[in-house]
Each structure stands twice: as structure tokens, then as C-alpha cells.
Amino acid sequence: MRAAGRLLFAVAPLLGTAQVQAQAGELRGFGVGSFEEIRRVNAGRPHIVAFWSNTCPPCVEEMPVWRDLLRNRPDVALSLVSTDGPPDAVAVRQRLVELGLGQHPSWIFADERVEKLRYTIDRGWRGELPRTYLFDAQGRMEVVTGRVEARWLEEWLARRARR
Amino acid sequence: MRRLFAFMALVVALLAPAAEAAHPHGGLAASAAFDGRGRLWAAYRDQGRVVVRHSGDLGRSWSTPRFASPEGEVVAVEGDARPKIAIGPDGRVHVTWTRPLSRPYTGEIRYSRSVDEGATFSEAVTVHTDRQEITHRFDALTLTPQGRVVVAWIDKRDLEAARARQEAYRGAAVYAATWNDARGGFDHDFKIADYSCECCRIALLPRADGAITALWRHVFEPDIRDHAIASFTPDGAVGPMRRATFDDWRIDACPHHGPSLAEDGAGRLHAVWYAQGPRDPGVHYGRLVEGGVEAERRVGGEAAAHADVAVSGPSVFVVWKEFDGERTRLRAMVSHDGGDTWQEHELAATEGASDQPRALVRDGRFHAFWNTREHVLGVWSLP
Numbered sequence: 434m435r436a437a438g439r440l441l442f443a444v445a446p447l448l449g450t451a452q453v454q455a456q457a458g459e460l461r462g463f464g465v466g467s468f469e470e471i472r473r474v475n476a477g478r479p480h481i482v483a484f485w486s487n488t489c490p491p492c493v494e495e496m497p498v499w500r501d502l503l504r505n506r507p508d509v510a511l512s513l514v515s516t517d518g519p520p521d522a523v524a525v526r527q528r529l530v531e532l533g534l535g536q537h538p539s540w541i542f543a544d545e546r547v548e549k550l551r552y553t554i555d556r557g558w559r560g561e562l563p564r565t566y567l568f569d570a571q572g573r574m575e576v577v578t579g580r581v582e583a584r585w586l587e588e589w590l591a592r593r594a595r596r
Numbered sequence: 597m598r599r600l601f602a603f604m605a606l607v608v609a610l611l612a613p614a615a616e617a618a619h620p621h622g623g624l625a626a627s628a629a630f631d632g633r634g635r636l637w638a639a640y641r642d643q644g645r646v647v648v649r650h651s652g653d654l655g656r657s658w659s660t661p662r663f664a665s666p667e668g669e670v671v672a673v674e675g676d677a678r679p680k681i682a683i684g685p686d687g688r689v690h691v692t693w694t695r696p697l698s699r700p701y702t703g704e705i706r707y708s709r710s711v712d713e714g715a716t717f718s719e720a721v722t723v724h725t726d727r728q729e730i731t732h733r734f735d736a737l738t739l740t741p742q743g744r745v746v747v748a749w750i751d752k753r754d755l756e757a758a759r760a761r762q763e764a765y766r767g768a769a770v771y772a773a774t775w776n777d778a779r780g781g782f783d784h785d786f787k788i789a790d791y792s793c794e795c796c797r798i799a800l801l802p803r804a805d806g807a808i809t810a811l812w813r814h815v816f817e818p819d820i821r822d823h824a825i826a827s828f829t830p831d832g833a834v835g836p837m838r839r840a841t842f843d844d845w846r847i848d849a850c851p852h853h854g855p856s857l858a859e860d861g862a863g864r865l866h867a868v869w870y871a872q873g874p875r876d877p878g879v880h881y882g883r884l885v886e887g888g889v890e891a892e893r894r895v896g897g898e899a900a901a902h903a904d905v906a907v908s909g910p911s912v913f914v915v916w917k918e919f920d921g922e923r924t925r926l927r928a929m930v931s932h933d934g935g936d937t938w939q940e941h942e943l944a945a946t947e948g949a950s951d952q953p954r955a956l957v958r959d960g961r962f963h964a965f966w967n968t969r970e971h972v973l974g975v976w977s978l979p
Contacts, residue, residue: 486674486850487700488674488675488700488701488795488850489795489849489850489852490701490794490850491848491849491850492850493700517674521674528700545623545624545948545949545969546947546948546949547949548899548901548917548919548924548950549919552899552919552921556898556899556921557898559853559870559899559901560675560851560852560853560901561847561849561850561851561852561853561872562849562850562852563849564849578847578849578872579847579848579849580848580849
């Protein structure tokens with residue numbers, strides 16, 4: 434019974450796929466058009482799309498960097514996308530809460546054709562995690578495979594997203 | 597229309613985890629192996645449990661699914677993690693899987709077998725003697741020609757111990773254990789190597805002399821995720837580890853993309869692996885020799901992924917999948933001169949979701965096993 438309740442808790446946010454942006458604390462299904470949508474919604478301002486998985490230790494170790502970014506740089510948009518599937522939604526949500534990111538809108542892969550999803554993001558990406566796409570206000574992109582270090586991010590912000 | 601369907605599938609999957617077979621994500625991960633009579637066996641997760649089926653006609657029809665894991669026991673299926681199956685010369689069917697525990701990344705390697713051709717399975721046992729709630733995951737299963745059952749896995753007991761001493765430790769370790777028929781259980785675990793990568797499948801190759809050769813993604817200093825190789829006996833005598841691939845892929849990331857290994861009639865080792873090193877990023881084939889790689893070449897194009905290799909005499913067979921923007925193609929290449937020259941083939945394609953393919957050999961003929969949404973537990977034979 435308890436499990437069912439928790440499951441519904443996870444479902445409700447995913448039902449709201451018509452919304453343009455996920456609301457605080459929600460997990461939104463990431464589909465074939467989602468990367469484009471994130472880019473469109475955030476066009477003209479610095480934004481970062483960070484792909485991670487609940488089963489990837491370097492991804493979880495990276496999370497404090499994003500928590501600090503949210504705290505210190507509200508002008509930079511951050512989209513966290515879990516590549517775990519819908520069956521893992523409860524665990525992903527729980528992990529985000531534990532990492533202090535529970536209040537931030539977040540995404541989860543919601544199409545079993547993961548190769549197609551990755552193709553819509555980056556043809557050269559075969560699933561290594563973490564994988565991060567950083568855009569400045571002019572739309573210039575940088576891609577990072579592997580853990581984003583705090584110092585590297587600070588340099589990127591200084592170079593590409595100076596306040 | 598497809599978007600609507602995908603959305604409905606998502607909602608259904610979330611509302612009914614028991615109907616997981618219908619769901620996607622991870623639901624396709626399967627393993628397959630031939631038995632001595634030429635029947636193909638498959639293991640995968642359905643309704644949350646490990647199920648086993650066999651086919652006497654190369655996948656055209658399959659036996660009724662039988663559960664190999666206990667009801668209510670969670671079975672890990674993600675990335676390179678999936679149930680494993682191997683059939684002994686005596687016809688016994690051996691199955692392993694990973695049971696996640698409550699803390700993140702933790703798990704136990706579980707084992708069950710059938711002595712009645714897959715009709716019933718024994719009570720599951722935990723393979724390792726170490727029972728801490730830590731990482732024991734990414735099980736690999738093999739049988740020696742003498743019929744000994746050997747299981748290897750990714751293990752973090754040394755990482756945890758180093759942490760407790762506030763010392764640094766790269767990645768995880770590879771451990772193994774061997775079934776002891778006289779005792780009716782697994783003998784004590786032994787370590788193959790420190791500093792493995794954390795979530796790539798381990799390739800195990802049984803050798804004629806009863807030893808086993810393991811190939812895995814390693815973390816060489818400081819953060820080079822190339823492969824390492826070592827041989828060991830089922831009794832736990834572990835030979836020296838050496839570097840097997842030299843792509844110099846320096847990265848602190850999870851590739852989720854493990855290697856595969858096979859041996860030809862002349863005792864040469866044929867491997868396929870994935871690396872994003874500076875020289876030639878992608879999937880690679882090569883013969884592993886002391887201190888280097890022979891006849892190395894790229895497998896497929898930029899989008900090639902999850903290759904597997906099988907060998908018969910001097911012939912080498914590599915299968916992989918490759919997404920072209922619309923469809924995922926099942927591609928293959930075969931060499932009849934031990935890997936020096938190759939012919940490529942396209943075996944199948946699908947618009948839907950698909951698992952990693954497996955390269956299999958039976959009576960000198962090569963077959964690709966590929967579980968896709970469109971073609972469940974499919975088998976394609978090399979022309």
C-alpha cells in the first residue's frame with residue numbers, strides 16, 4: 434500500500450507533460466523533442482543541461498556542483514536529466530531529495546528508444562555519464578564527458594556567463 | 597500517434613510495475629547461450645523475475661518461460677547489468693543475477709541452477725562470502741570445459757576498507773568464486789584485481805586447461821579507463837594482470853560499455869571494446885598480445901555500440917548495433933583468417949527499442965542473438 438502511494442506520487446508530475454517547464458520538485462518525462470525544447474525555452478541566457486544516472490557514482494559525486502550553482506547563480510538555468518527509466522522514477526526522485534536538489538525541476542528519460550533520444554541530443558554520445566552541455570547567452574555550446582569540477586565550472590561561468 | 601502511444605506506455609509502466617515486460621526500459625536486457633545439443637537458451641527479466649526459456653529452432657519458437665529467481669526478489673537490469681546463463685556439458689542450466697540492496701549501488705550476486713532441463717530451478721544462493729551491504733554487482737558467469745561454475749563480479753569491499761582508513765582507492769575490484777559440488781555451495785571469494793571500473797560488464801573466457809581469462813575496463817592511474825586482462829584458476833590462483841588496450845581514455849565517467857573476449861583454435865585472443873581515446877574514438881576490434889594489440893581496427897561507424905565477439909577455428913565473428921537516426925541496425929563482420937581481413941554484413945534493423953546483441957557460435961556457424969521490442973528474442977544467422 435505504501436509502495437502504491439509513493440508510486441502515485443511519482444506519476445503525478447509525469448502526467449503534466451503539456452507544461453513547458455516542470456514545476457519545483459517534479460520529475461518530467463524527457464522525450465525526443467525535450468532537448469530542443471529546453472534549448473528553446475532558455476535561448477538568450479546561459480543554461481546547462483546535465484545528464485546523470487542514479488547508478489553512476491561520478492554523476493552523484495558531481496551533484497554538489499549543481500546544488501551550489503543553483504544557490505549562487507540563479508541567472509543560469511539548469512536542467513538535470515536522469516537517464517534512468519520510468520521504473521526508477523521513485524529512486525531518482527528520492528536521490529535528488531537526498532542531494533538537496535529535490536526542489537529543482539528535473540527530468541527523466543521516458544522513451545525506451547534511448548539511442549534515438551541520445552541522437553536528438555548529440556550524435557557522438559553513446560551513453561557515457563555524466564555528460565553535460567553548457568550554453569552561453571549566444572548559444573555557444575561546450576560538452577563535458579565525465580565529472581564537471583567546481584573549478585572548471587567557475588572558469589566557464591567567468592568566460593561565458595559573467596554577471 | 598507514436599508520441600501518444602509512448603506517453604500512454606509511460607503512464608501504464610508507472611502505474612503497473614508488475615507489467616514490466618510490457619515496459620521498455622531495461623526490460624529487453626537478455627543473455628543467451630547454446631547447450632551441447634544445439635538448443636539456444638535465453639535468460640532475461642520478466643515480471644521482475646529472471647525467466648529462462650530455450651529454443652530448438654534458432655529462436656523461431658521458445659519454450660514456456662520458467663522462473664529462476666524467487667518471487668519478490670528484485671533483479672537488477674540497467675546498462676550492462678542483466679541476468680546471465682550458461683549450460684554445462686551435463687545439461688545443467690546455470691543462472692546468475694544481481695539483487696540490488698537498499699542502499700545505492702549495493703547488491704548481491706545470486707545463483708540458481710536447473711538439473712531438469714530448465715523445468716525447475718534450485719533455491720537461489722548468494723555467491724560471495726562477503727555479506728556487507730556494499731557493491732557486489734555486474735555478475736559474469738562461465739563454465740570451464742571441465743564443467744566448473746565460475747562467477748566474477750564488481751566488488752567494492754576494498755574501496756570501503758580504504759575509505760574507512762581515509763585512503764584513496766580508484767574504482768572498484770573484480771572478485772570471483774567457484775561452485776564446489778562436494779560442498780553444495782560456492783567456495784570463498786578471491787580477488788582478481790584492484791581498481792576496476794564500476795559498471796561495465798566483465799568478459800570471462802574459459803580456457804582449455806581449465807583456467808579462466810578475464811577482460812574488464814580498468815582504472816589505470818590516474819583515471820585512464822582502458823582494459824586489463826588476467827587469468828586465474830577456479831581454485832583461486834590468480835596470474836599477473838596486464839594492460840590489454842591502449843586507447844588512453846582519461847575520464848572520470850561511467851561508460852556503461854564493457855568488452856568481449858574469445859579465443860581461436862591457435863590460442864589467440866580476440867577482443868572488442870569501446871573507448872573514446874584521443875586517437876580513434878569508437879568501438880574497436882583487436883587481437884590481444886603481451887604489451888599491445890594486433891590487427892586493431894574500428895568496428896562500424898561513429899554510432900557503433902555494444903559489440904560482441906565469437907570465434908570458431910580461425911573464423912572471427914563480431915556483431916554490434918548502430919543507430920542511423922531512424923533505425924537501429926544489427927551489423928556484423930566476419931573474418932576467416934583470424935582477424936586480418938573482414939567482410940561486413942547487415943543482419944537486421946528496427947525502429948523500436950533494442951538490447952545489446954550477442955555473438956554466438958554453434959557447430960561452426962555464427963548467429964546473432966538480439967532482443968528487440970519488434971522481434972522478441974530474435975536470432976539472425978550469418979549468411
